[in-house]
Amino acid sequence: MGRLTGGDPSLLRRINSAVVLRALRAAASPVPGTAPTLTHLVRVTGLSRPTVEGVVEGLVESGLVAEVPAEEGEARRQGRPARRFRFRTEAGHLLGIEIGAHRVAVLLADLGGQVVGAESAAVTETASADERLACVRRTVESLLERTGVPSASLWAVGVAGPGIVEADGTVRLGTALPGWTGLPLGERLRARFHCPVLVENDANAAAVAEHWKGAATGSQDVVFVLAGLSPGAGSLIGGRLHRGFGGAAGEIGALHLLGREATPEEVLSTTGEPLHPLDEGQVARVFALARSGDERAGAAVERFMRRLVHDVAALVLALDPELVVVGGWAAGLDGLLPPLRAELARYCLRPPRVVQSLLGEAAVATGALRLALDQVEEKLFAVEGRQDLSVGPGAP
Known part of the structure; x- marks a missing residue:
């Protein structure tokens, strides 16, 4: 592989930003005092210290990264402690939605994929498409209100249900639910959420979920x-x-x-x-x-x-x-x-x-959540065409 020489400096910045952000996200840990230091980021990315410092400052300004305050004990033992940084998983949220014959189930997660809330509601098997989507809306609104998460914080939504789903989220064939065949499900939900909405078949979503955190890991x-x-x-x-x-x-x-x-x-x-x-x-x-x-x-x-x-x-x-x-x-x-x-x-x-x-009845909604997380990761770590870090709600 040849060396990268010259070229577009904005592309180099995007590459460096993606590399550092990926390293920060991979190092995320709830254990105090384990957030990565600048020295650690230099080592794992292979970038120079000035480059890493500049990238981290930009990520802090964007709201995706925060500096972690030094603990009192760490400062006393080491004098001036090393600066530590973390990826702000709370900077945005994701939804995973299952739309089934008898129920609607919704999972709410942070940008790390950690579930922070769940809610479900029963729906009759004979409910029309409009009635079923109204149940989705009520269930989501109830969950967001209960968890205190504003709808503007949603970065992506994954949805899974029965039927053959086209790339744009239209249900080409869905005999299990009344009025489902031909339903522009993706279009309807994008108008509601104002963020990327990914629609998938329920069995496909469940397969993704089991591979992510179930029996097929x-x-x-x-x-x-x-x-x-x-x-x-x-x-x-x-x-x-x-x-x-x-x-x-x-x-x-x-x-x-x-x-x-x-x-x-x-x-x-x-x-x-x-x-x-x-x-x-x-x-x-x-x-x-x-x-x-x-x-x-x-x-x-x-x-x-x-x-x-x-x-x-x-x-x-x-x-x-x-x-x-x-x-x-x-x-x-x-x-x-x-x-x-x-x-x-x-x-x-x-x-x-x-x-x-291993996931039982949560498999489909969990897979839908993983689809939303994939969408966010694709935007976060994109290089080509990535002009800034506007990957939050409403980003294309």
């Missing part, structure tokens, strides 16, 4: 299965989310349509008639009957498991993941994982490890 090739009446899946390849060309990767719930097999209502029926209403309570009842020895319920559970195994096996055979994480409400049903492991061992050339989600 040590794995790079992962399939996350959102197990339910119509399962969905999200996959990571080499640690990166795989959305497919049009955002439809992982829609394994549609596989049964290829063979015109029975509907979920017929699969889980114990009477010969379609199960109605088809909801989580009814399915849990079928599983409970199967555990008690009911033959018809046992046959229904076996059909449910066979379909789930076939759906998951299709992705496993295509992607050869190291790990399959099973989440969603069905993951909590007794006896789900052992037969899934056994059947995947039969179908797959190299059976992956199969584990249950």
Whole structure:
């Protein structure tokens, strides 16, 4: 690699600023007296001391960095203590929002991704798109009021829900929620929040969450299965989310349509008639009957498991993941994982490890929060085209 000589001095400043800011953020620690010194920053960045001092002063002026006051004990032991600095995680906030069939869940975090508040609200399965979005607005407003965070402090918002989502946040197809297909969800929410809004499929978001701080933290090739009446899946390849060309990767719930097999209502029926209403309570009842020895319920559970195994096996055979994480409400049903492991061992050339989600019902909202954090980090550490540090609310 050739040496950087000459060139645009503003570009050099942006590069140096990004390098120092990344080092400060990586060194963030709640332990008193451990904030990095200028000497530490010089060592880890490889920049000269005058350069680091100049960059830090600019970051302090921007509000992203603060000087840490010396503790009395440190001053007494060492004379004049070294100046220490920290990344101000409180300089802005992020939201992660899950929009589901039965509830809306919201997580509020600082710029370090630390959750500082959470709130959820029930919503009916038959609610219109407008009613569901009104519930989102009320839940967010309640959370911000309770935590004392002004809406102007929001730097980015991540949103996740069912359906195939296009790059601009439009739901191209979403049969799980009334009025969801064709909804310009990203556009609607950007008008409300006045900051970047990232919209993603719920299973994709959950896969990101498990890789961030769940069951898949040590794995790079992962399939996350959102197990339910119509399962969905999200996959990571080499640690990166795989959305497919049009955002439809992982829609394994549609596989049964290829063979015109029975509907979920017929699969889980114990009477010969379609199960109605088809909801989580009814399915849990079928599983409970199967555990008690009911033959018809046992046959229904076996059909449910066979379909789930076939759906998951299709992705496993295509992607050869190291790990399959099973989440969603069905993951909590007794006896789900052992037969899934056994059947995947039969179908797959190299059976992956199969584990249950560690994040549970928080997985989707946590993944949405990670998307917002990714957006902020991309702006904070950008070099090309980064003219200043205006990465807060309303920044493009």
